[in-house]
Amino acid sequence: MTPKEAAAARSAELRGLIERCNYEYHVLDNPTLEDFEYDALTRELRAIEAEYPELATPDSPTQKVGAPILENTFAPVQHEVQMGSLQDVFSTGEVVQFDQRVRERLGNLPVEYVVEPKIDGLSVSLEYRDGIFVRGSTRGDGFVGEDVTENLRTIRSIPKTLPEALPFLEVRGEVYLPLENFSKIVAQQELNDERPFKNPRNAAAGSLRQKDPRVTAKRMLDLLVFNIQQMEGRQAASHTESLDLLRSYGFPVIPNFHAVDTIDEAIAEIGEIGERRGENPYDIDGAVVKVNSFAQRETLGSTAKFPRWAVAYKYPPEEKETTLLAVEVKVGRTGALTPTAVFEPISLAGTTVSRAVLHNQDFIDEKQIAVGDVIRVRKAGEIIPEVLSVVRHSGNPVYHLPDRCPSCGQPVSRDGDDAAIRCQNLACPAQLLRNLIHFASRDAMDIEGLGEAMVELLVGEGLLASPVDLYRLRTEQLSGLERLGEKSAANLIAAIGHSKGNDLSRLLFGLGIRNIGQKASQLLARRFGSMDGLLRADRESLTAIDSLGEVMADSLLSFFAQDENRMMIAQLASLGVNMTCFDRPASDRLAGLTFVLTGTLPSLTRGEAASLIEGQGGKVSGSVSKKTSYVVAGEEAGSKLTKAQSLGVPVLDEAGLLVLLEEKRS
Template sequence: MDLITARELAQKLREQINYYSELYYEKDDPAISDYEFDKLMHQLIDIEEEYPELLTPDSPTHRVGGRASNSFEQVEHVVQMGSLQDVFSDEEVVDFDRRVREVVSDPIYVVEPKIDGLSVSLEYRDGVLVRGSTRGDGFVGEDVTENIRTIRSVPLRLKRDIPFVEVRGEVYMPVASFEKVVAQQELKEEKPFKNPRNAAAGSLRQKNPKITAQRGLDIFVFNLQQIEGVQVSGHKESLDLLKELGFQVSPSYLAVDTIEKAIEEIRAIGQRRGEYSFDIDGAVVKVDSLAQREMLGATAKFPKWAVAFKYPPEEKITTLLDVEVKVGRTGALTPTAVFEPIQLAGTTVSRAVLHNQDFIDEKQIAVGDKIIVRKAGDIIPEVVAVAEHCGNPTYQLPEYCPSCHTKVVREEGEAAIYCPNIECPAQLMRNLIHFASRNAMDIDGMGPAVLEGLVNAGWVHSPADLYDLTEEQIASLERMGKKSASNLMNALEKSKQNDLSKVIFALGIPEVGEKTAAELASAFGSMEKLSWATLEQLTALDGFGEVVAQNIVSFFLEERNRVQIERLAKAGVNMESTKVKTGDTFEGKTFVLTGTLPTLKRNEAKELIESLGGKVSSSVSKKTDYVVAGEEAGSKLTKADELGITILTEEQLLQMCQK
């Protein structure tokens, strides 16, 4: 395809994709299947990859994520992104009205839901999105433009070419997306997000926009920060304008002329909160007139023209019907309460994790009891207490594994109960998911659905089997074609070059996380040396206790594990560390990196410091020895100055490394 043909086809594809996106996301009237839509998108991606000069700022391909970034640049907000004063009762709302009326007469209030997410600024020039940034401290945030572009409800081009407009919105994760992400995290036995707000914040600040694109984020725009070429006199008028421009604005906003009507709407929003597909933590009452807002002004912390009413957490009583037990990747047995369905924060809830036997014993939970359930952070169900005991004995976890019927064990000092059988079928899928995950072997495309297909086909019984797969086998799986199979084979090949630390983490040794795996790789340098490590050698390492050391020794004593490692090595998986400690110049010293260094990337500087025995922390404290500062260093540099911590340039760091 020549350039002219490619340009014409790219334009046609953009028009089609934007049209179908508008039908799907704005009018809730999809005209084609997800599969057909994805084919159009991938066709456009292929053209833009072949002809990079055809990539435009408003191309819908930004929705799937661009290149990963090593750092976020700082953005200084021209209009401060402040927070609101919280109130918790009708009396406090009335008191707010009294203070307003002391300054202005006959105020009109706008009442709207308070979305629980992450506040951001979006800037447009001549109708095109040019920058998206986080709120930060209200004065300085971070540039997350590439990640913002992946949110499908963010217009990349406005419906009118206004010279300049800046809006403030709340990026959030819908309940359905949150539950999907948490389910995947639990399946991989990763620490799940606590609530949708944490999930949204963590997803928006991903260094790799492709990960952000997969998280299903959404946004509501709730404020006009600044605008050129258009006059606006009130808040409701500004929201109406923003809706015309193509923004998804607050889900409801009602203008009222008395505080009593405002309180009625607060209650109405509270009653509707269960109907929303997203999480809210309150309602906001704002003075509508922008001129009156100027007259009211602000305190050092909050504007005087608005308050946020916060709703209390909802709790309900239900009957515990059963306790189900699942076996995790490490063999740990996790009990889950199954109770009569109840409505909490807008969704039907019938299950909640009971954590372990100690948790059950502490609350004396028995099947048949009346229990009190609430949603932690208004989203994760949890058992608070027993409201009424039925007389049955406190529930006890089974003595035998529910999957393979091996007698379970509980090590002294541990809360978890384990199935010791490493061939337990329940552990296989979770082991494979962990092995292929991003923080382990990072096999792109090897998700739970693909792994389940491979296991069901009888081709994979252990992680080492993944490297024996053929492209034909993968291509034969449901929803997998030749190109997908080829990409997955390339990802498998690429994973063989991972550092030893990732391989150690991928093995799933109990209590060995990413940090511990990195320390083991640095200390021993090869899988062979680590496999023969003694308890004495391991406990001599900084921060290694007897439990972790014993888990490592026991793992390598298992013949099955040794065979697995041999097979991985034979397949070409790297078993040597590229980050072996080369000296002790920085032994016992803690560094913090901030800003953009002249020649070293952040991870390169980190590896250099660690190779000489130092530690790199993400935050400045009294325990920090050095702060290495580059261009545009921010609050970390300021704090280091305040604490009197030594500040180094990259050149000074490199000079210290040579001593």
């Protein structure tokens, strides 16, 4: 194979890898590679294409940004001004080369740069007409994004009206999840034995692209604005002037931006931002250097993919060696034993860390980790510490999780192919505590005032041994406890009493049945209507529910097969806890029919159309198949309409859907 043939084969392989990574990152919000690994692939492909220009295909990922949006998620938005990406650089030498190119194109005129932190979040556009926020969208592939207006409205820092009624204003910003909120969400996910978000960027992207804005609102996202895309009615001559103007309009603008006169000053500022990044309430992955003057930007122009007037300096992932001192094991809500490495403190990405989750025994065995080893640690996504490898073995045996639960002393076991080792004792104190915390949590029974510290107090006082005990508590039992006066005790008892009226789906989720999450709990409550109906359900009727697989069905049946669990449910019912679903379809006239919505309907949003269908027992799906009953198509319907026509699936417009709904009512 000639060098050119090898380069052609490698470039084709790299294009496939990078396209897959782009899809995982921009569309699925679930990257499998770290940023630095992705950057290395992109730089390798760019180097091959520079050496062999004929190998640079028009659809190469080096020639475009992002990834196409998923169909049947949110309405598409065509960006009038492309939401491009910035060229990444990884050394101060490359920053100097950027400065040289800028000055050459500007005829060596004086240049002022602005250096600002690069927030690692999800890029969005906000549009205002006559001073009113009218639309917000994601970047998508830079040309077409997704309409996420309603979800963006839940972000409190976004001004909904401006103090000046500009005819039109479009700004660009970065939606992020504050690190404090990220830590709370991950802690709750770990408590529930759920797979935690990998980093705040994934969490922010997944939160913003929720179908239900109420879910987005709970995540407490925030935003920082860093650019004006379009503006009518006002002018700005420079980037700093535009940021000052946006700040005066009430926008949260990118903080700590500094204008400098030389590239050496810019490099020094990059170093300052890097040293301070651990102090920020948000995650950053680099620093951006921009030409300040808009007139000079116009002269510099852009390539097909990047503006020539800016670069993004990416900080390398920081890795350090340390000594593993011990392994601590905690018991999760479902009994899973989770090992945590405790090592000599080290500084990573501006913060001191001394602990990292080791996940499970398979992870430990794969890396051959033993207490006393010198290990290499980094922060995954600059946030979560992780053990990369063993640098030097201590000679001690590879660590093995205990064969008995560290909380209750009962034997532990591994179920089939499950990676987790679990304590099977339902009365285990560690599981009891976490089960009660979960039962009272916001998405479950939502008992205000019954947080982790209060549950620990009540369990420690011997007042709680199961959820049933919550509904037997009396004010006089609580008022004498530490941190609980008579008024606080009365408020807590009132909150517990209020939770009795929750929908059945909340109770189901609160019971903490393994593999049964919030969505599955809602499906089960709506399908069976009552706890009695659910208790009578067999495996066939459970697996007949769309999106409820065999594993979920088996978990549910196993839970209800235990006498103590049935007794607990009966006791909760006798104490007045609601056992019925309030959110059932108004009728089942569309039961068994599956609809797919595509395009923009004249008067109904997709959410409204879906609610009408589901209100009569129908199902709304995201993809077209032979089993689809109807496709409801509006303007700019995409490939789903074409597929429906090829499969012979009936197609309705909005009027046809309303007629069908009315016919089913009569």
